[in-house]
Amino acid sequence: MAAAETAKHTYVYDFAEGNKDLKDLLGGKGANLAEMTNLGLPVPPGFTITTEACQAYLATGEQPAGLAEQIDTHLAALEATRGKRLGDPADPLLVSVRSGAKFSMPGMMETVLNVGLNDESVAGLSAQAGGNDRFAWDSYRRLIQMFGKTVCEVPGEEFEHALDEAKRAKGTGNDLDLDADDLRALVGTYKKIFSKHTGREFPQDPREQLDLAIRAVFDSWNADRAVLYRRQERIPADLGTAVNVVAMVFGNLGSDSGTGVAFTRDPATGAQGIYGDYLANAQGEDVVAGIRNTVPLQELERIDKRSYDELLRIMATLEGHYRDLCDIEFTIERGKLWMLQTRVGKRTAAAAFIIAAQLVDEGIIDLDEALHRVTGAQLAQLMFPRFDLGGAPEVLAKGVGASPGAAVGKAVFDSQRAVELAKQGEPVILVRRETNPDDLPGMIAAQGILTSRGGKTSHAAVVARGMGKTCVCGADSLEVDVRGGQFTVGGHTVREGDMISVDGTTGCVYRDKVQVQPSAVVRYFEGDVTPETTEDPLVAAVHRIMSHADAARRLRVRTNADTGPDAARARRFGAEGIGLCRTEHMFLGDRRELVERLILARTDEERQAALAALLPLQRADFVEIFREMDGLPVTVRLIDPPLHEFLPPLEELAVNVAVAQARGEDAAKDEALLAAVRRMHEQNPMLGLRGVRLGLVIPGLFAMQVRAIAEAAAERARDGGDPRPEIMVPLVGAVQELETVRAEAEKIIAEVRREQSVEILIGTMIEVPRAALTAGQIAEAAQFFSFGTNDLTQMGWGFSRDDVEGAFFWRYLELGIFGISPFESIDREGVGRLVRIAVDEGRAARPGLKVGVCGEHGGDPESVHFFHEVGLDYVSCSPFRVPVARLEAGRAAVESAGSDSR
Structure with a gap:
C-alpha cells in the first residue's frame, strides 16, 4: 500500500514501505520492523508514525495537519488485513503502541499493550480465545495499568499494590493463580485508581485510547528521564521519536503461549551461543520488567521445539543480515512464533571488543569495521579494576551477572536517595526488586545496580549495559523491602548506608567493601600479560584492535607527565612522548621554601642564591624524565602557576x-x-601574574629552568641517551613576549651546546584567545604550537572552571545550553574555531609547523576526532587515557578515510 498522501508530508508508513536505513525517519524500532517484514519474517502487521510528526507536534503542541487522516487510512488497512475492527465488541482488533527513537532510549515511554479493549470488547476477546475469560480480563487489567501509568501518569505502585493485595487475598505469590473472577475484580479496583488520579473514567472509546497513547509517546520525548538519558549519552535533543502501532499477538493465552528476549551472542561476555529469557503464559513487559523470574531460552526447546527451531533459524538470518549481535523480542501465540522487535544489541565493553574480533575471524566484517564498532569510552571501562578475592569475602547472595565490573558502595533503595548521596560524593549501589524507567536518575548516579528479580534481558540489565554500569540481577534470595530501606538474606539484614560490593561478571554480592585489583586490560598495557601468555579472549581482542588502530592512526599520542614514574607508566601504555611536563608541580613539597626565598628576595644576590639552589633540583628532575622518555619528544612547560x-x-x-x-x-x-x-x-589569579608574564617579571626564573633543561639533555647525551626536549612558553598573547623569552633561552642553550651538542625546540602554548587570532605572527617565533584547551576554554567563555562548574553548569546542562561541559569535550563552534584559525594561520606562516594539544580534551574521545579533523600532529593526555586516545585516533583515521571514499 502506498504511503498516505492526504497532507503535504507523509507522516505514516506501513511496515512494508520502510527499511533499516530509515532510522532518522522511522526510528530504530520502526525501521527494523520494516526490515524484518521485507525479509519475510513473521512480523505482526502495523504502521509507523514518523519522527517528523513528533517534531511538528513538539514545535506547536498540536498534531500536524493531515496526521489524523493518515492514521485513519493505515488503521483501516490494518483492520482489513486482520479481518477485525479496532475495539469491535464482538471481534476486537487490539494494538500495541510503542515509542521508537533513532537511538534506543530507556528513558522513553513504555509500551502500552491491548489498546482497544473496553467493558464491551473484553467479552469479544474472550470469545476469540475460545471462551478464555481469564485471558481476556488479564489483558484488560494490563491495559488499564499500562495506560494509566504511561499515558496518564497514575503512580505505578498503586496498581502494583492492588495486584499484590489480590494475590494475598488468594493466598498466592503468583499472578497466574488469579482466576477470571479475581481479575475482573482487579479491573474494577484499577478503574477506581485511574479515576482517583485522573478525575475521569477510564476511556471506553478505542480510538480515543489510541490517540491519547500516540500523543503520550510524543510527549515522552521531553520527559525528565528521557532528557537525562539523552544528556548522559550525548543524543541530540531535536531528533524526536517515532510511534509504532502494531496488531496485538498474545503470549498470555496459556501454556502454549509465551514471550521472550533473545540475543544472538552473549551481550555480557561476547561468547557465542544461545542467550536469552523466556516466560510462558506472559506478555512482553513481564520479561523486561522482571516481575516474574524467567527461564533460560534453552528451556524453550523442551517447551516448544518447533518454535525454538524456527527462532534459531531467524536469529541466524538476522545476525547474518545485520552483521552484528542482534537483540530480539518475540511472542509465541498458541504455538505460532511472532517477531516483535530486533535491533543491534547493546553490549558490555568487553563483549564489544570480543564480538568485533570474532566477526573479523568469521569473515563477516574487516578490521576497519571492527575498529569502528568499539569506542574509547568502552576501553576506559575495561581498564577499571576488579575484585581481589584473596581475602575470601563473605558472599551474601548470587544473582545473574548482567553487566560486568566491580562496584562498591552504600546500599540505597530509592532512586532519588541515590542521587542525593552521589551528589555528596558517596558511592552507592542502587538496590531494587526490579527497575523501571523512573529509576534512571538513580541508576546513572549509582556505582552499580542490584535487583532481586529479572535476568540478563530485564530493564536493569539492558540499561546498565548501555551505560557501562556494573549490574547483578535476579538475586532472588534477597528479600528487598524498598519502603523499609533494607534487604534480608540468610538471616542477615543490609540497611541503607551499609557497604556492599557487587560483581557484575560472576553475579556475586559481597558483604562490606571488597578490595579491587587491576583489570586484565591494564595488565596487558603494562606488559604483564600478552595474548601469548593468557587465554583471556578479551586481551586477545583488545590487542588485535589496538594494533590496527595504531597502524591506521595519523595522530600521535603523548602524555602529560611531571615525574619519571608517570613517564615510565605512560610509555608502557603506548605514549609516544610527553606533550606537557608541568614544572610548577616540581616546586611543591620541600622545595616550596626555596620558592618563597625567590619571591621575597630583595636583592639580585638573594634572588640568584635561590635560583642557584633550585637549578640542580630541576636538572635532576629533567634527567630522570629524559631517561624514561629516551628517543621521544618531551615538551617542558616553563613555570605557569598563579x-x-x-x-x-x-x-x-x-x-x-x-x-x-x-x-x-x-x-x-x-x-x-x-x-x-x-x-x-590578585582578584582573579587566572588572569594575573602567571606564565610568560611571571618569567618576564622575575629575572632569572625562566633562565634557570632553560639551563636545567639544556644541562639535563647534555648529561643524558653524554651518557649515550637520546634526549629530545622541547621548551614551551606558556600564556603568550603577543609575539613580542615569546621573542623576548626565546632570545634569552637561545643564548643559554648555545652556552651549553659548546660543551655538548643538544637540539632543543622552542615553542608556545596557545591558550589565550589573542594568541589564536594572531597565530600567524606568533608562528614566526615559535617552532611548535601546543593548545592549552583548558585555559582557552576558560578565556573563550569568560568563566573560571573552579568557580562555575558547581555554581551553574548543572542549570546550563538542564536547559540544554550545554549538551556537555565544554571542559569535558571541546566546544567545536567556539573554542574549536579558535583552534582551526591558529592551525591554519600558523602553518601558513611556518609550513610544517608542529601542532599538538595538551589540555584535558586530548584524552576525550569526541575531542580526539576533532583534533584529527583540524590536522593536529598529536594529542597529549594523562597516562591512563593514552590507550583511549590511541584507539580514538585510529577510529578517527578510519572514519575519515571512509567518508573521503564516499
Missing part, C-alpha cells in the same frame, strides 16, 4: 602577624611574607 599558590593564604598570614604582635613576639618573617602576599594578591 604566584600566590607558593605563599601562605593572605587571611592566615594576617591573623598570625596580628596574634604575634599582640603577644609581643618576633613576627619579622611573617610580616615580610604578609607584605609580599599583599603586594602580589
Whole structure:
C-alpha cells in the first residue's frame, strides 16, 4: 500500500514501505520492523508514525495537519488485513503502541499493550480465545495499568499494590493463580485508581485510547528521564521519536503461549551461543520488567521445539543480515512464533571488543569495521579494576551477572536517595526488586545496580549495559523491602548506608567493601600479560584492535607527565612522548621554601642564591624524565602557576602577624611574607601574574629552568641517551613576549651546546584567545604550537572552571545550553574555531609547523576526532587515557578515510 498522501508530508508508513536505513525517519524500532517484514519474517502487521510528526507536534503542541487522516487510512488497512475492527465488541482488533527513537532510549515511554479493549470488547476477546475469560480480563487489567501509568501518569505502585493485595487475598505469590473472577475484580479496583488520579473514567472509546497513547509517546520525548538519558549519552535533543502501532499477538493465552528476549551472542561476555529469557503464559513487559523470574531460552526447546527451531533459524538470518549481535523480542501465540522487535544489541565493553574480533575471524566484517564498532569510552571501562578475592569475602547472595565490573558502595533503595548521596560524593549501589524507567536518575548516579528479580534481558540489565554500569540481577534470595530501606538474606539484614560490593561478571554480592585489583586490560598495557601468555579472549581482542588502530592512526599520542614514574607508566601504555611536563608541580613539597626565598628576595644576590639552589633540583628532575622518555619528544612547560599558590593564604598570614604582635613576639618573617602576599594578591589569579608574564617579571626564573633543561639533555647525551626536549612558553598573547623569552633561552642553550651538542625546540602554548587570532605572527617565533584547551576554554567563555562548574553548569546542562561541559569535550563552534584559525594561520606562516594539544580534551574521545579533523600532529593526555586516545585516533583515521571514499 502506498504511503498516505492526504497532507503535504507523509507522516505514516506501513511496515512494508520502510527499511533499516530509515532510522532518522522511522526510528530504530520502526525501521527494523520494516526490515524484518521485507525479509519475510513473521512480523505482526502495523504502521509507523514518523519522527517528523513528533517534531511538528513538539514545535506547536498540536498534531500536524493531515496526521489524523493518515492514521485513519493505515488503521483501516490494518483492520482489513486482520479481518477485525479496532475495539469491535464482538471481534476486537487490539494494538500495541510503542515509542521508537533513532537511538534506543530507556528513558522513553513504555509500551502500552491491548489498546482497544473496553467493558464491551473484553467479552469479544474472550470469545476469540475460545471462551478464555481469564485471558481476556488479564489483558484488560494490563491495559488499564499500562495506560494509566504511561499515558496518564497514575503512580505505578498503586496498581502494583492492588495486584499484590489480590494475590494475598488468594493466598498466592503468583499472578497466574488469579482466576477470571479475581481479575475482573482487579479491573474494577484499577478503574477506581485511574479515576482517583485522573478525575475521569477510564476511556471506553478505542480510538480515543489510541490517540491519547500516540500523543503520550510524543510527549515522552521531553520527559525528565528521557532528557537525562539523552544528556548522559550525548543524543541530540531535536531528533524526536517515532510511534509504532502494531496488531496485538498474545503470549498470555496459556501454556502454549509465551514471550521472550533473545540475543544472538552473549551481550555480557561476547561468547557465542544461545542467550536469552523466556516466560510462558506472559506478555512482553513481564520479561523486561522482571516481575516474574524467567527461564533460560534453552528451556524453550523442551517447551516448544518447533518454535525454538524456527527462532534459531531467524536469529541466524538476522545476525547474518545485520552483521552484528542482534537483540530480539518475540511472542509465541498458541504455538505460532511472532517477531516483535530486533535491533543491534547493546553490549558490555568487553563483549564489544570480543564480538568485533570474532566477526573479523568469521569473515563477516574487516578490521576497519571492527575498529569502528568499539569506542574509547568502552576501553576506559575495561581498564577499571576488579575484585581481589584473596581475602575470601563473605558472599551474601548470587544473582545473574548482567553487566560486568566491580562496584562498591552504600546500599540505597530509592532512586532519588541515590542521587542525593552521589551528589555528596558517596558511592552507592542502587538496590531494587526490579527497575523501571523512573529509576534512571538513580541508576546513572549509582556505582552499580542490584535487583532481586529479572535476568540478563530485564530493564536493569539492558540499561546498565548501555551505560557501562556494573549490574547483578535476579538475586532472588534477597528479600528487598524498598519502603523499609533494607534487604534480608540468610538471616542477615543490609540497611541503607551499609557497604556492599557487587560483581557484575560472576553475579556475586559481597558483604562490606571488597578490595579491587587491576583489570586484565591494564595488565596487558603494562606488559604483564600478552595474548601469548593468557587465554583471556578479551586481551586477545583488545590487542588485535589496538594494533590496527595504531597502524591506521595519523595522530600521535603523548602524555602529560611531571615525574619519571608517570613517564615510565605512560610509555608502557603506548605514549609516544610527553606533550606537557608541568614544572610548577616540581616546586611543591620541600622545595616550596626555596620558592618563597625567590619571591621575597630583595636583592639580585638573594634572588640568584635561590635560583642557584633550585637549578640542580630541576636538572635532576629533567634527567630522570629524559631517561624514561629516551628517543621521544618531551615538551617542558616553563613555570605557569598563579604566584600566590607558593605563599601562605593572605587571611592566615594576617591573623598570625596580628596574634604575634599582640603577644609581643618576633613576627619579622611573617610580616615580610604578609607584605609580599599583599603586594602580589590578585582578584582573579587566572588572569594575573602567571606564565610568560611571571618569567618576564622575575629575572632569572625562566633562565634557570632553560639551563636545567639544556644541562639535563647534555648529561643524558653524554651518557649515550637520546634526549629530545622541547621548551614551551606558556600564556603568550603577543609575539613580542615569546621573542623576548626565546632570545634569552637561545643564548643559554648555545652556552651549553659548546660543551655538548643538544637540539632543543622552542615553542608556545596557545591558550589565550589573542594568541589564536594572531597565530600567524606568533608562528614566526615559535617552532611548535601546543593548545592549552583548558585555559582557552576558560578565556573563550569568560568563566573560571573552579568557580562555575558547581555554581551553574548543572542549570546550563538542564536547559540544554550545554549538551556537555565544554571542559569535558571541546566546544567545536567556539573554542574549536579558535583552534582551526591558529592551525591554519600558523602553518601558513611556518609550513610544517608542529601542532599538538595538551589540555584535558586530548584524552576525550569526541575531542580526539576533532583534533584529527583540524590536522593536529598529536594529542597529549594523562597516562591512563593514552590507550583511549590511541584507539580514538585510529577510529578517527578510519572514519575519515571512509567518508573521503564516499
